[in-house]
Amino acid sequence: MNKFSARRTTNKYEQKLNASPKEVFPLLCPTMEYKWIQPWKCDMMYSESGYAEDNCVFKTDFPGDLEPETWIVSQYQKNKTIQFIRFNNSIVIRQNIFLIDNEDNTTTAIWEQIMTGLNDDGNKFIEQFKDEVYFEEVSTLGQMLNYYLDKGEMLKIMD
Template structure:
């Protein structure tokens, strides 16, 4: 078998990544919870959340919404990442599912999948973050994506969303 000519000019590496998934329950209507999974609505419940630009026909998250976040902006604690570009390739309010892809150039690509399901007491949120390193700094981000740090981030989400949705009720 002959080696591909691209193999000699492009680095091909095994991905360095980490994926974490968590579930938490909120005593609120699933549609109300899902509506909060938006870069605009996040200002209502995520202290310190900020964006630079949101490209959206509706003014809220939607299929193909694009937004940017400045350096250090994050829904996760203790983040010192660079400016990032987020794209929402999948958004389905009927099934309450969405996917966002965050690209932090020269650092990391992050995939965020969110599902909000109805339960007897309100809603269950399932959130998965998958970080893939693009550089040594990205490897530090991946390595910092531990079970403990992710559990803390999801506890922050649950507490902040519950407080906001309780206040709005």
Template structure:
């Protein structure tokens, strides 16, 4: 048994979209993310419906995050909350997205509890708060654009 201790961090970001949860919810799906995330790639490994659902399993491969990742949708409460467990060689994450009615739209609370699995994971955990915030801000911009126009925000328009 090794003496390794994985660092742990919780990060959270709140997003506000001027749309009801009914318009947002369907987009929180690994298949539908192809419609609004330009660089999105995943491999669906298991889904009864072909879309996101409780028990859905899919794979992504983001090299800068220690990929490939295996994702499991472990909670699926439509229009309210979705949770994933996401793991790869560096870390394991419990990823939660909560949707709440807000003035003129919906508030989304994005939370990740991340635990390192090795020294590379410890380095990842140290830089994750800034990277997470930048990722969520980028996703907010892309999702808002898609919901308003029905088209994907491409290229330099995201920055």
């Protein structure tokens, strides 16, 4: 019997975006994120359309991640919600993004992340993960997204 006990952390962040869900939703796509997230890099593994869709699969490898990650779009409700399951050998993350139409050409975006350790390395990563790191990351994404929605170009955060 396995005596491993997985650790889990949940983070939630709400922000206002300066456009309707119809304008925001298409940008929550691994292909479209090249237009507004700096730095963004992924390898599309499977997508019939070339864009985010149900069961789309892509990979990322960012310096702050424990290991390279595989992402699967596991829920896709156009203009309402997208869910990504991200995983590697040590952790699995469910990333939900819910979009609420404020009926004034703005959107309330609710970002929810549930991270579970799959081994001791994953548990250690989760134990050291600070809520502030997630909030800063999502806040920065919101700033980049709002800038793109307002200006039509990427917010340069690095040279």
